[in-house]
Amino acid sequence: MAILFVLSGLPGVGKTTLAKALSPRLQAVHLRIDSLEAALKTSVLAISRAEDAGYVAAAAVAKDNLLLGNNVIADAVNPIEITRNIWLEAALGAKVKALNIEVICSDAAEHKTRVETRHNDISALSLPSWEDVQRRRYEPWKKHRLVVDTYEKPIEDNVEEVIEAFSQLVRYGSY
Structure with missing residues (x-):
């Protein structure tokens, strides 16, 4: 059975690094x-403020892949409950389980350094400044989730933590 892994967290906490390490392990x-x-943004529509368009499009692609039996990792800030629920609706629509994972960097100085020094690998993307990240609206979680701290452990340990939660979800229906 396919699983939807929903990575959420502020910019610069390590969501994409974790997703890239998890993807081959989880196929x-x-x-x-x-x-x-x-x-x-670079399409003929030139949508510069995507609002929910990226989330809605990604959730549709996620659902398609889940229905094919593929595990999916959704890598997004997911700052508010509405965006988090878009993923859960995709999982429900595909009749699969979702594993919410909030990625954090518990050390503010390290988080700031990551934001200020990270490499931009997408030319049409403008990376946020540290001030932008601090001002960003990010609602507290109301639902159960696995919290992964990328400051306390190396990425390999974070991957193993997610793999263990995945194994428990498959084995027992929860983690």
Whole structure:
């Protein structure tokens, strides 16, 4: 049975790094909102403020892949409950389980350094400044999720933590 892995967290916490490390281990499709939103921006429609378009498009592709039996990793900030629910609706529509994973960097100085020094691998994407990240609306979670701290452990340990939660979800229906 396919699983939808929903990575959420502020810019610069390590969501994409975690997704890239997880994808081959889980044999999962990696859907990165930054890539979709950049593509919308450079399309003939020239959508510069994608609002929910990237999320809605990615959730549709996620559902298609889940219905094919593919695991999917959704890599997005998911700052508010509405965006988080878009993914859950895709999982429900495909009749599969979803694993919510909030990615954090518990050390503010390290988080700031990551934001200020990260490499932009998508030309049409404007990376946020540290001030932008601090001002960003990010609602507290109301639903159960696995919290992965990318500051405390190396990425390989974070991957193993997610794999263990995945194994428990498959074995017992929850983690």
